[in-house]
Amino acid sequence: MAADKGETTMFFAWGHQGQRRVFANAGAFQCSHCEKEQPSTVVLDYTVRHLWFLFRWTTDKVWRSVCETCGNIHRLQNPKTFEAGLSKPPIPFIDRRGWLVGLGGAGALVVLLGISAAVDDKNNLTYLHAPHVDDVYTMDFGRDSRNTECPDCQYGAAVVSAVNAEGVYIHPSKKIYNRSSDVPWGASPADYVAGETYFISNAQLLDMHQKGKLMDVRR
Template sequence: MFFISWGSRGAISEVGPAGLRHCLRCDQDSWFTKMVAYRVRHIYWIFRWVTERVPYMICGNCGAEHSADEGDYDSPETKGAISKWDRLGWAIGAGGIGALIATGSVAMAFDKAANQTEIATPRIGDVYETNLAKLVTKPEAPVMFGAMRVVKVSATEVELEVSNTYYTDSRGVERDMREGKTADESYYGGNHLNVPKASLEKMYADGAVTDVSR
């Protein structure tokens, strides 16, 4: 019998010093450090690829997290801070077409399983890639890909804030998620949606929610 070992893990790496800055949380000037959080998916811990990359900064005085500078998302320093083994592990299997096909199939299966788990256990800060057209009675367009972010979780209900823009192609919101734009407060308008926890799973099954970023 043949078994496939696959999974994922989150990791954090230090990028480097961010200079002297003012922290809004502790109201002190202190030396900040640039960091990057990312998720690595794997098969047999040999085939690896990074699926999410979120740079940020931390205050050296109180440890508060702050948004990264605009140029940090795709800077060579941010990318280079991620372990080379995590970034390039996929290349080990590049010579095997059959292995690549299996990797893609397993990755899709893992993504679906991970999404279902994260939908069932929502956390503040989760971002849902959403086809907003499926959530309104009279949508502006047949397809409206945007984002919803979890801002509050109770025992029975989840409060979501809705993005103030949408795309007719999922690649638009996926790009925004990769670049960290969906972590910015200005990405969302004033519309909030309160959804029973039980309804989130149905929204995912119906295709209203298509992906989860945690």
């Protein structure tokens, strides 16, 4: 799979993979933008982590509902109720309980699960394939000669404010920097221009990453 990037050492291999399930016709919900009940689509994002492709478990489950009328994205208010109403579990058995299969075979390795989850925590491509709200990108914004304080500065951060099936909406950071490594890691909402929103399509995200214009994803 394209989103998958395993890492290999002498003794074991691990990796992780962003997954998305989409439930169309998910029923009516109260849309805060339309200010009334609207039909919705529910989207479940989760990460499958695996070790040797034998132990598999899931993390980072995020449920969202999308208003089919205005496209507004909300965090799903009652995921447990929604999940209970489905005819089968939302995440395939092998992704949910795969580690049980692994335990039967080689129980001693269970200690490695925690280690691998921590080590492979950062995987930009996986994050770009399944963006989340509040992901922060380090990006090349290009130089702006009107910036008299620092005409050579071109690197900034962008925070993802919304996600839909086509791509992401971002707010750019207020500050730009000389080098991409100067862009700070810890950022707060006040660091971004909330009034400026840009859309980046899924294809553009990957293209910018490949061309070195989007260097880093933090989650």
